[in-house]
Amino acid sequence: MKIDKKIQNDFIKDEKKIQKKAKIIKQKIYKFLHKTLTINNASKPQIIAFYTSLTLGGISLTLAILGSLLYTLEQKERFDNAKHQAQRETARVALEIDRRLYFAQKSAISVANDLTSGKLNDGELLERLKSEIETNTELLDIGVAYQPFAYQPDVKLYAPYYIRRDDKVELSETKINYTKPKYAWYTNTLNKGPNWGEPYLWSDTSLVSDPVVGFYTPFYNPNTPDKSPRGIVYSEYSLGQIRQVMESLNLGRTGYGFILSQTGTYLYHPNEELFKAQENVFDLTYEQKDEKLRELIVRALKGTPVEANLTDDVTGQNSWLFLRTTNRNGWVVGIIFIQDEILPDSAVTRRKLIALSIAYLWFAVFLSILLFKAYLGGVKRIALVSFIITTFFVANIAFVWSLVLRARTYTATRNILLSDTGVTQLLAPQIELSKELNQEPPLIVPTGVFIQSFDFTSAKDAFVTGYIWQEYQDGVHDDLSRGIILANAIEDSDYELREDYRHKKDGLEVIGWYFAYTLRMDFNFDYYPFDDKDLKIRILHQDFNNGNLNRRVILAPNLSSYNVINPRTTPGIDQEMVLGEWYLRDSFFEYAFKTYNTNFGLIDSVPKTNFPELQYTFILQRSFLGLFISKLGPMIVVLTLLFAVLLVCDKEQTMEVLGASAGFVFIVILDQVTVRQQIITKGIVYLEFFYFVVYLYIFLVTLNFILWSLKPNLPIFKYKNNFIFKALYWPSMMKILLLITILVFI
Numbered sequence: 001m002k003i004d005k006k007i008q009n010d011f012i013k014d015e016k017k018i019q020k021k022a023k024i025i026k027q028k029i030y031k032f033l034h035k036t037l038t039i040n041n042a043s044k045p046q047i048i049a050f051y052t053s054l055t056l057g058g059i060s061l062t063l064a065i066l067g068s069l070l071y072t073l074e075q076k077e078r079f080d081n082a083k084h085q086a087q088r089e090t091a092r093v094a095l096e097i098d099r100r101l102y103f104a105q106k107s108a109i110s111v112a113n114d115l116t117s118g119k120l121n122d123g124e125l126l127e128r129l130k131s132e133i134e135t136n137t138e139l140l141d142i143g144v145a146y147q148p149f150a151y152q153p154d155v156k157l158y159a160p161y162y163i164r165r166d167d168k169v170e171l172s173e174t175k176i177n178y179t180k181p182k183y184a185w186y187t188n189t190l191n192k193g194p195n196w197g198e199p200y201l202w203s204d205t206s207l208v209s210d211p212v213v214g215f216y217t218p219f220y221n222p223n224t225p226d227k228s229p230r231g232i233v234y235s236e237y238s239l240g241q242i243r244q245v246m247e248s249l250n251l252g253r254t255g256y257g258f259i260l261s262q263t264g265t266y267l268y269h270p271n272e273e274l275f276k277a278q279e280n281v282f283d284l285t286y287e288q289k290d291e292k293l294r295e296l297i298v299r300a301l302k303g304t305p306v307e308a309n310l311t312d313d314v315t316g317q318n319s320w321l322f323l324r325t326t327n328r329n330g331w332v333v334g335i336i337f338i339q340d341e342i343l344p345d346s347a348v349t350r351r352k353l354i355a356l357s358i359a360y361l362w363f364a365v366f367l368s369i370l371l372f373k374a375y376l377g378g379v380k381r382i383a384l385v386s387f388i389i390t391t392f393f394v395a396n397i398a399f400v401w402s403l404v405l406r407a408r409t410y411t412a413t414r415n416i417l418l419s420d421t422g423v424t425q426l427l428a429p430q431i432e433l434s435k436e437l438n439q440e441p442p443l444i445v446p447t448g449v450f451i452q453s454f455d456f457t458s459a460k461d462a463f464v465t466g467y468i469w470q471e472y473q474d475g476v477h478d479d480l481s482r483g484i485i486l487a488n489a490i491e492d493s494d495y496e497l498r499e500d501y502r503h504k505k506d507g508l509e510v511i512g513w514y515f516a517y518t519l520r521m522d523f524n525f526d527y528y529p530f531d532d533k534d535l536k537i538r539i540l541h542q543d544f545n546n547g548n549l550n551r552r553v554i555l556a557p558n559l560s561s562y563n564v565i566n567p568r569t570t571p572g573i574d575q576e577m578v579l580g581e582w583y584l585r586d587s588f589f590e591y592a593f594k595t596y597n598t599n600f601g602l603i604d605s606v607p608k609t610n611f612p613e614l615q616y617t618f619i620l621q622r623s624f625l626g627l628f629i630s631k632l633g634p635m636i637v638v639l640t641l642l643f644a645v646l647l648v649c650d651k652e653q654t655m656e657v658l659g660a661s662a663g664f665v666f667i668v669i670l671d672q673v674t675v676r677q678q679i680i681t682k683g684i685v686y687l688e689f690f691y692f693v694v695y696l697y698i699f700l701v702t703l704n705f706i707l708w709s710l711k712p713n714l715p716i717f718k719y720k721n722n723f724i725f726k727a728l729y730w731p732s733m734m735k736i737l738l739l740i741t742i743l744v745f746i
Helices: 002-036 044-117 122-135 184-192 239-245 272-276 282-288 290-299 345-372 379-405 420-436 624-650 653-680 686-710 723-745
Strands: 139-148 160-165 170-174 212-220 229-238 258-260 266-270 306-311 317-324 332-338 416-417 443-456 461-473 483-486 494-506 506-521 533-539 552-555 583-594 611-622
Touching: 044 122, 044 139, 044 212, 044 229, 044 239, 044 258, 044 317, 044 332, 044 345, 044 461, 122 139, 122 160, 122 170, 122 266, 184 212, 184 229, 184 686, 229 239, 239 258, 266 272, 266 306, 282 290, 290 306, 290 317, 290 332, 345 379, 379 723, 416 420, 420 611, 443 533, 443 611, 461 533, 506 533, 533 552, 533 583, 552 611, 624 653, 624 686, 624 723, 653 686, 686 723
Parallel strands: 443 552
Antiparallel strands: 139 160, 139 229, 160 170, 212 229, 258 266, 258 332, 306 317, 317 332, 416 583, 443 461, 461 506, 483 533, 494 506, 533 611, 583 611
16 A cells, blocks of 8 residues: 555656646747747737737638648548448349349249149249249249159150240250269259359350359159259349449549459449450469459458558559449449549649648748848848848749649540550440441450650640550441541641551451651640640541441550550550650550530431540640749849849949840840740740740849839838848749749649
């Protein structure tokens, strides 16, 4: 007890010491603020300046904090809403699939139970099967398969079933020997009882082209004591029905869903080749060496809900993965939601961050006025605050530049093609449109691009060379001619498009063309020297408007031809290409959905709307640093010399100031003319505003000396020998440059 009391006393003593130290710290802070922000014996203008700075500083800080909170909450809400939407879609699909499978399972179990109990005899069976499939309109077929000689002593095998064909129900009969071991759906059911089978393709794909999955349950002989198995009842479901559920998902432009069986076989995927070929997800993860995805799927197959962040090393995309298991049969419903699609455009983000930086900037300005007592006047105080405020403005300008140079985000606003699944998702509406126009489904032609060189020849033109290739499959592209159209090419004397190679193997023909042409683009130089250029190779198939085909011909990127398709790795660009004052930022394929308001003279053709035009885009960023320094250097020298003139000259030296100003103007004009010759554009670019500011301050300094010599007794000139203009020189200039920078880049 004494030990406990001693510990308690020591704790109380320590607590008192902490409280005492906290009190001392508070007193020191109070004394510092009282001493720093004192306004004792101040004049009325000084008091007004103090409270104005205090009020505006408080308002700026409040706006900055509120803006930061709103920006953070908006970003969080954007991601949370998208994530919750994906979670809801995953749960909805899993429940809907469970509901549909329940009715398929219920029909088979009901028939099997009635056969086993004797309520249903063999003579009534066909009517019952017909009734079940007519009631459950989503069933593909329902039937029975008797054990050998179980139906009648003189009939070895009997397996009648009703199938839905063209919205009609027809009676048919299985003719194969389903008792052989290779027909696992039959032998497994007799040995293990009711089960959902693995998907399989019907031998006659003209009846059902999609994979089929079924529920199988045994029924027993009611007339034997041991109720020996007499056969099985099955109901089957076309996975084409599940496709309708999955296509109803709202997951952005390129997000998608998929379904896996208990063994990992694809039951549905937007890329039809995966589930029609009955690919297994585990085989794919081993090929791609994706251990993380494999582990997540194993967890989901064991019944554990899965949520994970994934980054695709090939495409560079960040995504959410959601996996849920269906209650009925242990299938896994998966959702992939592309996070990059919910990122706001970089221009929108830049505007918000600039607004926040302005609020923090003005708080820092007013805080420096208060801390260094600039409101009390005095040459040293004002000069120090002038320097600090100038530094703040320069820092804010540099911050805006960093936002402009930051990597652009455009996934949310452009139809970038980074995966075959994404291409399939974007082209899905084209298939529906073909049905509405009574056309055959679109023909897709895989197309690749490789850029060897480029050169800007004018403000609107760039000369580009490289290769374009296409793949044509026998039996698919037989009716197509071979050729491409470069939509934005100028066919001048330098234009060249020639077939360079042609290879054919195993029914796949690859044709490559060499191209060299002048690409006409509306390049924007407004941000010079922080500008970047999007060069677009617009490609169409030469049969894109062939009315005799009665179908659209659409080009799709041949993504399998590239090792990595991440835009940051610039796929499709010669890495030894000479870039000069540019550097490569990104390259990618994208779709631009075009609407043509003409039928191109084809009477039976309708105008094309939302036609997906394939574009290969590569983005160039100007290497601004050396260029910017070489242009800013002379201006900084001129402005520094101009400030020196303002410092050392007085009102009696007005003529000397006029002479110096004339020389400065001549230097700046020559430098600006050089810039105009380099950029070849009609509009005013960002860098030119710096020249205009230099002209303005040469004029203001000259005007200041003229007025000073004419009106020397004005208070504004008498205070400390024209000190006010000297103190305002750099802060006001940087403020104007910051305002220009914001107006240009916002």
